[in-house]
Amino acid sequence: MVKHMKKIILTAAAVGGLMLAVIATAGTDKANQSSTSADFEPNMKSAAKVVHPPYQMAKDDKDCSFCHTEKDAKSGALKMDMPDLCYQCHEAKDTKKFIHGPVGAGACTACHNPHESENMKLLRFPSINQLCTSCHADKGHFLKNTKHIHPPVQDQCTNCHDPHTEDYKFQLKADGKMDLCLMCHVEKKEHLASVTHKHGALERPRKCLECHNPHGTDTPRMLIKDTSKDLCLSCHNDKMEQDGSKLINMDKHLKEHPDHHGPILWGDCAACHNPHGSDNLRMLKKPFPESFYAKFDEKSYICFECHEPAKIQDAATTTATNFRNGTKNMHFVHVNKDKGRTCRACHDFHGTKEYPHHLRLKTSFGAINFPIRYIETPTGGSCAPACHARRHYDRETPKENLK
Numbered sequence: 384m385v386k387h388m389k390k391i392i393l394t395a396a397a398v399g400g401l402m403l404a405v406i407a408t409a410g411t412d413k414a415n416q417s418s419t420s421a422d423f424e425p426n427m428k429s430a431a432k433v434v435h436p437p438y439q440m441a442k443d444d445k446d447c448s449f450c451h452t453e454k455d456a457k458s459g460a461l462k463m464d465m466p467d468l469c470y471q472c473h474e475a476k477d478t479k480k481f482i483h484g485p486v487g488a489g490a491c492t493a494c495h496n497p498h499e500s501e502n503m504k505l506l507r508f509p510s511i512n513q514l515c516t517s518c519h520a521d522k523g524h525f526l527k528n529t530k531h532i533h534p535p536v537q538d539q540c541t542n543c544h545d546p547h548t549e550d551y552k553f554q555l556k557a558d559g560k561m562d563l564c565l566m567c568h569v570e571k572k573e574h575l576a577s578v579t580h581k582h583g584a585l586e587r588p589r590k591c592l593e594c595h596n597p598h599g600t601d602t603p604r605m606l607i608k609d610t611s612k613d614l615c616l617s618c619h620n621d622k623m624e625q626d627g628s629k630l631i632n633m634d635k636h637l638k639e640h641p642d643h644h645g646p647i648l649w650g651d652c653a654a655c656h657n658p659h660g661s662d663n664l665r666m667l668k669k670p671f672p673e674s675f676y677a678k679f680d681e682k683s684y685i686c687f688e689c690h691e692p693a694k695i696q697d698a699a700t701t702t703a704t705n706f707r708n709g710t711k712n713m714h715f716v717h718v719n720k721d722k723g724r725t726c727r728a729c730h731d732f733h734g735t736k737e738y739p740h741h742l743r744l745k746t747s748f749g750a751i752n753f754p755i756r757y758i759e760t761p762t763g764g765s766c767a768p769a770c771h772a773r774r775h776y777d778r779e780t781p782k783e784n785l786k
């Protein structure tokens with residue numbers, strides 16, 4: 384937008400009325416183009432040729448000397464260096480904290496044709512991304528060869544970067560580590576403000592960029608690692624211990640317990656955890672009881688997102704679970720009551736080693752940690768935890784256990 388009206392009028396007086404006419408042309412020109420100033424519209428190609436008003440004026444008057452040294456501008460020599468030449472009429476483009484390389488160098492015409500153009504804003508390319516990647520060739524290569532590109536990047540770089548100058552690093556329209564993201568991802572802004580179990584990852588220096596690449600990656604959701612598991616474990620390892628975290632070292636735990644639970648096997652910690660925090664224990668996507676004992680309620684177990692609740696709900700069954708004595712469902716017996724044992728009493732849903740079925744070696748009850756001493760048989764099994772003497776279950780020939 385032409386801001387330095389005073390300057391223009393003063394200059395205009397000097398060149399005898401030319402500039403007043405320029406201002407008049409400017410008005411109509413602006414009106415024609417405001418509708419295409421393209422928020423999220425990739426196509427910068429203009430319907431009609433864009434002629435820079437002072438150039439039109441110069442042509443009409445056969446006098447190019449406002450910008451050039453000669454009237455006919457034969458040599459193309461400029462009367463004044465850029466950007467000052469342009470700043471006679473335009474607001475300065477290098478006033479903020481971070482200035483784009485070519486703007487700082489006064490190379491306005493690297494991007495704009497000073498006379499006329501087929502494209503919006505007198506640009507030298509029909510789309511913003513073609514313009515940017517004409518110099519940032521690495522980003523052009525990136526756009527062609529990256530599987531998951533952030534939609535606003537695919538659209539146009541100027542959704543986030545100002546082409547001239549901005550107060551944020553990389554000429555971003557807001558701080559790129561989080562504020563910028565939340566300008567568009569309003570639902571995330573509300574989520575982060577309201578969740579009760581927040582993720583410490585967002586307190587790390589690079590915030591959203593600890594996990595996402597703002598432009599894109601080969602991984603869905605633009606994650607900076609191949610899987611969410613690799614991502615999580617890049618922090619949840621001994622680095623976290625150094626920070627004084629009380630959480631277990633999940634990387635070490637999984638290395639020492641190589642029988643990994645299904646979703647972890649396929650690399651997806653986010654199947655159960657919400658990396659942006661949640662209202663549930665340990666940022667789980669669905670609830671899970673907090674303690675060893677809990678009143679059973681199907682809705683309080685994230686497990687039933689993938690497993691059939693019948694394995695806990697049906698008192699008698701021949702199919703819902705293998706944890707049964709004849710038809711008596713031992714899952715029902717242990718879990719489905721007012722003071723039921725929660726799954727963590729017997730299973731470790733991250734990884735296990737010694738026993739099958741993700742049964743844990745030891746279970747913790749308050750301050751004590753006791754072994755469950757599980758023994759598997761072809762048709763059942765037995766265990767001898769601190770809760771009771773060894774008891775057996777057998778699917779084919781039900782066992783009698785002493786009370």
Ligand code: HEC
Nearest residue numbers: 437438441442446447449450451455456457458459492497
């Ligand atoms: C708004 C200022 C402005 C006006 C008015 C203007 N020019 Fe230019 N012209 C420039 C700038 C700036 C360059 C340098 C472009 C570059 O360095 O890439 C230029 C470059 C040129 C060149 C060098 C070759 C080229 O195209 O890059 C010629 C020739 C030229 N202008 C002719 C004219 C003629 C003829 C007129 C009048 C009809 C005119 N210009 C009016 C700004 C202007």
Ligand code: HEC
Nearest residue numbers: 384420466469473476485486489490491493494504541546
């Ligand atoms: C790296 C490329 C690039 C350079 C260099 C550049 N511009 Fe721009 N300019 C753009 C783009 C892209 C737009 C369109 C911005 C948009 O739609 O958000 C634009 C828009 C403009 C506009 C119209 C909208 C506005 O912001 O007022 C003016 C005037 C302008 N530039 C002047 C200049 C001047 C003067 C210089 C040199 C100091 C310059 N530009 C250097 C890319 C550039």
Ligand code: HEC
Nearest residue numbers: 384385405409436437468469471472491495497503504505
């Ligand atoms: C004599 C005054 C004058 C000079 C000098 C001048 N411009 Fe302009 N420019 C205008 C007017 C008037 C407009 C139309 C009003 C508007 O769009 O803001 C305009 C529009 C533009 C636009 C936007 C075109 C669009 O489609 O919206 C760009 C980009 C631009 N000028 C770049 C430059 C660059 C780069 C220079 C220096 C090489 C320059 N101008 C020098 C007066 C001037």
Ligand code: HEC
Nearest residue numbers: 483484485493494514515517518519540541544546553554
């Ligand atoms: C005419 C060539 C040219 C064009 C076109 C161009 N740039 Fe640049 N860009 C540069 C140069 C030169 C630098 C400075 C490089 C440096 O400092 O290492 C730069 C720096 C940057 C930086 C900062 C990089 C850093 O590491 O500090 C960003 C971000 C950027 N450009 C984005 C864009 C965007 C977005 C566009 C399109 C609107 C664009 N560029 C178009 C030449 C260009």
Ligand code: HEC
Nearest residue numbers: 512515516519522535536539540542543544553559560597
């Ligand atoms: C969704 C917002 C967004 C869009 C759209 C976007 N960028 Fe960026 N860009 C960023 C953020 C955030 C950073 C800072 C990254 C960092 O701190 O590591 C950045 C950094 C950069 C840098 C400097 C660091 C680097 O990666 O080399 C360049 C150059 C750059 N962007 C160019 C572009 C180009 C070219 C486009 C269009 C193809 C584009 N950007 C589109 C958000 C965006």
Ligand code: HEC
Nearest residue numbers: 531534535542543559563564566567591595597603604605
């Ligand atoms: C200019 C608006 C804009 C900005 C700024 C922005 N995004 Fe996006 N983002 C979108 C749109 C539009 C989509 C596609 C629709 C959707 O999934 O909501 C998207 C999608 C995403 C996706 C999902 C991609 C997929 O594979 O489905 C992630 C992750 C994402 N953005 C992260 C970020 C991060 C991190 C930042 C800050 C660096 C950010 N966004 C900044 C507009 C934006």
Ligand code: HEC
Nearest residue numbers: 561564565568571584585590591593594595604611653658
């Ligand atoms: C600890 C790593 C991590 C951090 C930090 C992080 N994300 Fe994500 N984000 C992910 C993962 C993993 C997914 C895929 C989730 C899934 O598959 O359910 C994702 C998905 C997304 C999505 C697309 C799906 C959805 O949940 O809407 C958006 C948008 C998104 N993130 C934006 C952001 C923004 C904005 C920030 C910063 C406020 C941020 N992320 C911080 C790991 C992270």
Ligand code: HEC
Nearest residue numbers: 580583584587593611614615618628629652656658665666
């Ligand atoms: C950038 C580092 C980083 C990444 C990546 C990361 N985390 Fe975290 N995570 C943290 C920090 C820091 C804490 C807080 C530690 C503390 O409170 O001791 C935390 C805490 C947690 C907690 C405990 C939350 C609570 O409510 O107590 C869980 C669960 C968790 N992360 C899971 C994940 C999962 C799943 C992923 C992958 C999607 C992941 N983390 C990726 C740094 C990270």
Ligand code: HEC
Nearest residue numbers: 612615619630631633646647651652654655665671727732
């Ligand atoms: C099947 C669902 C599920 C998957 C998949 C899953 N978790 Fe968990 N995670 C849980 C549950 C449930 C808890 C709460 C356990 C408890 O309190 O006993 C938990 C707790 C945690 C904790 C806190 C541990 C502590 O010290 O108390 C961390 C850290 C964690 N998970 C990280 C991860 C990481 C990293 C992955 C991927 C490698 C992952 N989780 C995959 C369900 C899951």
Ligand code: HEC
Nearest residue numbers: 643644645646654655685686688689726730732739740741
């Ligand atoms: C996202 C889906 C998903 C969720 C949620 C889930 N699981 Fe699983 N689970 C699986 C898959 C797939 C398998 C089969 C692969 C394997 O044995 O790990 C499995 C297997 C198991 C097994 C071993 C089966 C056997 O006979 O070896 C147990 C025990 C188990 N899950 C317990 C749980 C518990 C407890 C929860 C809740 C904390 C839970 N699961 C949540 C997907 C899930």
Ligand code: HEC
Nearest residue numbers: 686690694703704705706717724725726728729740763764
């Ligand atoms: C008292 C210990 C105990 C508790 C508590 C327990 N399980 Fe199990 N679970 C077992 C045993 C033992 C097996 C192995 C059955 C067999 O194959 O012999 C098993 C097997 C499983 C299997 C494999 C398929 C099947 O049913 O045979 C899944 C899935 C499972 N449990 C999920 C859960 C879920 C979900 C919870 C919590 C809601 C839970 N378990 C609570 C002991 C327990």
